[in-house]
Amino acid sequence: MTSAQPFVLAVPSKGRLQENASAFFARAGLDLAQGRGARDYRGAVAGLPGVEVAYLSASEIVGQLAAGAAHFGVTGEDLVREKVADADARLELVAPLGFGRADVVVAAPQAWIDVRTMADLEDVASAYRARRGERMRVATKYVNLTRRYFAEHGVGDYRIVESLGATEGAPAAGAAEVIVDITTTGATLAANALKPLEDGPILRSQAMLVASLAAPWGPEARRSARIILDRIAAAEEARRSREVRARLPGPANGLFDEARARFGAVPAFGEAPDPRGFVALHCAKAAAADLAGFLLEHGAERVSVVALEHVFDARNPLYEALEKRIGR
Numbered sequence: 001m002t003s004a005q006p007f008v009l010a011v012p013s014k015g016r017l018q019e020n021a022s023a024f025f026a027r028a029g030l031d032l033a034q035g036r037g038a039r040d041y042r043g044a045v046a047g048l049p050g051v052e053v054a055y056l057s058a059s060e061i062v063g064q065l066a067a068g069a070a071h072f073g074v075t076g077e078d079l080v081r082e083k084v085a086d087a088d089a090r091l092e093l094v095a096p097l098g099f100g101r102a103d104v105v106v107a108a109p110q111a112w113i114d115v116r117t118m119a120d121l122e123d124v125a126s127a128y129r130a131r132r133g134e135r136m137r138v139a140t141k142y143v144n145l146t147r148r149y150f151a152e153h154g155v156g157d158y159r160i161v162e163s164l165g166a167t168e169g170a171p172a173a174g175a176a177e178v179i180v181d182i183t184t185t186g187a188t189l190a191a192n193a194l195k196p197l198e199d200g201p202i203l204r205s206q207a208m209l210v211a212s213l214a215a216p217w218g219p220e221a222r223r224s225a226r227i228i229l230d231r232i233a234a235a236e237e238a239r240r241s242r243e244v245r246a247r248l249p250g251p252a253n254g255l256f257d258e259a260r261a262r263f264g265a266v267p268a269f270g271e272a273p274d275p276r277g278f279v280a281l282h283c284a285k286a287a288a289a290d291l292a293g294f295l296l297e298h299g300a301e302r303v304s305v306v307a308l309e310h311v312f313d314a315r316n317p318l319y320e321a322l323e324k325r326i327g328r
Contacts, residue, residue: 005216006052007224010064010073013041013055017207020099021074028235029310030228051224059083061210065091068214071221072228078104078182078205082142092211092325094318095232100207102182104142105196106149107189109171116198118153121178125157128177135159139167139176142202146180149202168192217326229318231310238308242288243268246300248277255279255298262294263287282311 011025011032012018022032031046032053043053054070062083064070074097080087087093108115115124125136139161140146146160161176168188170176180202183189189196209232215221244265248255251273259265259281268280283291292303 005218005221006050007221008052008054008064008070008072008215009045009228010054010056010061010070010075012058012061012074017058017074017100018055020207021097024074024097024099027239028228028231030231045228048224048227050220051228065210065212066214068212068216071212071215071217071225073210073212074207075210076100076102076205077208078102078142078145078203080208080210081203081205082145085144090213092213092322094209094211094229094322095236097207097209100205102184102205103196103201104145104180104182104203104205105189105201106146106199107168107179107181107183107194107196109177110190110193110195118150118155118197118199121197122153122155122157125155129157136178137161137176138178138180139163139170140180141167142180145202149180153199168194211322211325213325222323222326225322226316226319229322230312230316233316233318234310234312237311237313240285241282241308241311242285243280243282243306243308244288244291244295244303245278245280245306246292246295246303248279248295249299250277251275252277252279252298256281259283259291259294263291265291282308 011021025032032043033046034043034055041055043055045051045053054064056064058075058079061070061073061075062079065073066084077093080091084090106118108121112124115121128136136158138146138158141163143160143162150158161170163170167179167181169192170179171194172192179194183196186196253273256267256271263283264287265281265283268282279295281291288305292305295303
């Protein structure tokens with residue numbers, strides 16, 4: 001009898017993305033172990049048998065997810081949207097991870113003082129073709145994103161020059177007039193005498209946890225996904241929450257309802273008031289001080305605000321959204 005197919009979690013194999021991905025999973029209590037070291041492209045998740053970690057480039061991760069060879073993967077949304085034309089039909093973007101942020105922008109030379117929007121760029125492209133008999137060149141690695149975005153804005157008189165190196169240098173080198181590229185601060189664009197257009201970025205990208213809808217989703221794979229997503233959701237809830245504890249002069253009759261209405265607080269251990277007056281409430285981090293003041297007003301002599309490590313809930317919106325896509 002053959003063993004069950006492993007649940008495959010694909011993560012970046014090197015650089016800042018790998019470091020951030022490992023730190024993200026570690027905060028959720030999911031420690032990634034990379035086989036025999038940095039040269040081993042297979043690993044595991046400590047304490048989760050049946051889960052295999054595949055260390056791949058961010059681009060390869062998208063391909064593995066699209067093909068159904070990985071169940072979960074960590075990669076940039078820009079690569080997902082660029083490499084998978086029907087991404088929303090084939091993949092589930094489970095959760096943003098808060099790192100790897102970058103904007104995909106259209107950038108033109110700063111010397112083009114009358115070009116601020118895509119409508120301006122359309123005028124320039126038409127004039128360029130009329131004057132020179134050829135199309136304006138756009139250098140990019142994001143061919144599909146560029147074509148879709150330009151089509152949405154009615155820009156047709158251009159041709160794409162696929163960039164293999166530093167895209168921002170293409171105009172200065174005479175290889176293109178305009179570029180589509182990623183930027184985090186805009187400093188590199190400015191250093192190359194380029195400016196992003198004011199229409200806004202094509203995409204505000206960041207690293208995402210992505211699920212493949214084409215992967216085999218048997219009972220064991222679903223169980224592994226639920227465990228991973230429970231821990232991720234629990235760590236995120238803990239990060240943004242605080243537990244506020246106090247002892248009141250008597251049972252907290254009616255206090256829970258008022259605390260919920262005013263501060264969005266929920267009882268940590270159920271709705272029934274403790275006859276000794278002990279209360280423990282969970283609330284958003286930003287509301288903790290106000291909730292503490294509220295409890296002091298109701299007779300508490302001392303209030304503790306406690307940071308949380310994990311907060312598990314019977315309902316997990318992350319898994320519920322995935323289950324809706326893969327079927328029950």
